[in-house]
Amino acid sequence: MNRILILGGSGFIGNALYKELAPFFDVHATYKTDNPIFEKNKHFHQFDYEMERLHILLDNLKPKFIVTALRGNVTSLVRLHFEIADYVEKNDCKVIFLSSANVFDRFTNYPSYEYDKTLSESIYGRFKIKIENELLRKPISKYVICRIPMIYGAGSPRINEIKAQLQMNEAIEVFSNVVINATHINKLVQQLHYIINRRRRGIFHLGSNNLIHHIDLIKDICEELGHPDALIKQVFDSNEDRHLAVLPKDNMLPKHLQLTIEDVVKSSVVL
Ligand SMILES: NC(=O)c1ccc[n+]([C@@H]2O[C@H](COP(=O)([O-])OP(=O)(O)OC[C@H]3O[C@@H](n4cnc5c(N)ncnc54)[C@H](OP(=O)(O)O)[C@@H]3O)[C@@H](O)[C@H]2O)c1
Structure with missing residues (x-):
């Protein structure tokens, strides 16, 4: 083996x-x-x-x-x-x-x-x-x-941190102009x-096939976690949109191993 x-x-x-x-x-x-x-x-x-x-x-x-x-x-x-x-x-x-x-x-x-x-x-x-x-x-x-x-997903450090901030009613920092996968x-x-x-x-x-602004991803995750009115603190490091995304094109994986941002949002709660 x-x-x-x-x-x-x-x-x-x-x-x-x-x-x-x-x-x-x-x-x-x-x-x-x-x-x-x-x-x-x-x-x-x-x-x-x-x-x-x-x-x-x-x-x-x-x-x-x-x-x-x-x-x-x-x-x-x-x-x-x-x-x-x-x-x-x-x-x-x-x-x-x-x-x-x-x-x-x-x-x-x-x-x-x-x-x-x-x-x-x-x-x-x-x-x-x-x-x-x-x-x-x-x-x-x-x-x-x-x-x-x-990387997100139920039990991940990023989701645990968001959950802790939601519980304490603390503002979650987001990079409003950053477009990510x-x-x-x-x-x-x-x-x-x-x-x-x-x-x-x-x-x-190894990222999602589609893109989203960081702020929208965090808002969607908070909503998925049952907090549609989460406190968000916007951080701007430029006036323009900035990409931080690694999209697959040349070395694709089979369909069942590809994912979307919607899958990432859904994965933040244990089903
Ligand atoms: N997490 C993400 O969002 C993300 C995204 C992109 C890329 N990556 C990359 O993926 C890799 C793993 O990330 P992760 O989030 O899984 O990290 P992590 O949870 O912080 O784990 C780090 C690992 O490194 C070990 N380690 C630290 N210092 C060491 C030392 N001196 N000697 C031997 N082992 C040592 C730790 O061992 P102990 O815990 O036993 O001390 C632990 O097993 C990193 O290279 C990171 O850059 C992560």
């Missing part, structure tokens, strides 16, 4: 992906912070990229797929991903890198597609570009780059499952 290693298996995306894949593959995952539940699970390995070298874990597990779902120190993460890129090139293995819509945050007038040139003005976006560029130097069979927009966690992990299972490769834009 193909072995998959999820780096960051204790995190929001990493853990949801672990649960999605575990019934079908031999899945191993890492966590950093002490956690009695992960300690008892033989498939979870404590690993801190600031303190340890990854190659020990890789030599022991010999995964066929490495999914990187990590956050933290940018310099250390770049070093780690360069080490992974080198490992996958020399071994029968590929890496699935969770990148972000922010690799395009310098382009403002239109949404971005898979093979558009990246350009970012944020530290976060530039850090993702640095790792993407290193992977793009490797043969295409060795990497999958998944560019992901904002979005996704929800259940669909995202199904898409990643498909990409692994079907040995897809290259660059994927």
Whole structure:
């Protein structure tokens, strides 16, 4: 059975992906912070990229797929991903890198597609570009780059924060001029499952097929959560509309794995 290693298996995306894949593959995952539940699970390995070298874990597990779902120190993460890129090139293995819509945050007038040139003005976006560029130097069979927009879904950090603000009757900050696409966690992990299972490769834009202003998405989600009169605080960073959207065009997934903004809104409540 193909072995998959999820780096960051204790995190929001990493853990949801672990649960999605575990019934079908031999899945191993890492966590950093002490956690009695992960300690008892033989498939979870404590690993801190600031303190340890990854190659020990890789030599022991010999995964066929490495999914990187990590956050933290940018310099250390770049070093780690360069080490992974080198490992996958020399071994029968590929890496699935969770990148972000922010690799395009310098382009403002239109949404971005898979093979558009990246350009970012944020530290976060530039850090993702640095790792993407290193992977793009490797043969295409060795990497999958998944560019992901904002993730919602019942139980997600974004929806939990909105719920907490609604409960406290606090104003929710929205970027009124920003046009986005979005996704929800259940669909995202199904898409990643498909990409692994079907040995897809290259660059994927894993967001909804349509766009919405950030303010309208948040209002629709609040309404779905039963708060049509939520307090909204509008933040304007320019007079013009600004796009932060990664639309799929060249590397499409099958119909049942595509999604719309309406699906994202519906996913904010547990059905
Ligand atoms: N969430 C989004 O909306 C979104 C959108 C686009 C792209 N992404 C990308 O997806 C990836 C995962 O995001 P996420 O939201 O799932 O993050 P998250 O919930 O914050 O999880 C981060 C993971 O990194 C681990 N970690 C942190 N410092 C570490 C260290 N020094 N050594 C080893 N592991 C360490 C954490 O381990 P512990 O929890 O055990 O400490 C956790 O498993 C990130 O690269 C992010 O840029 C996320």
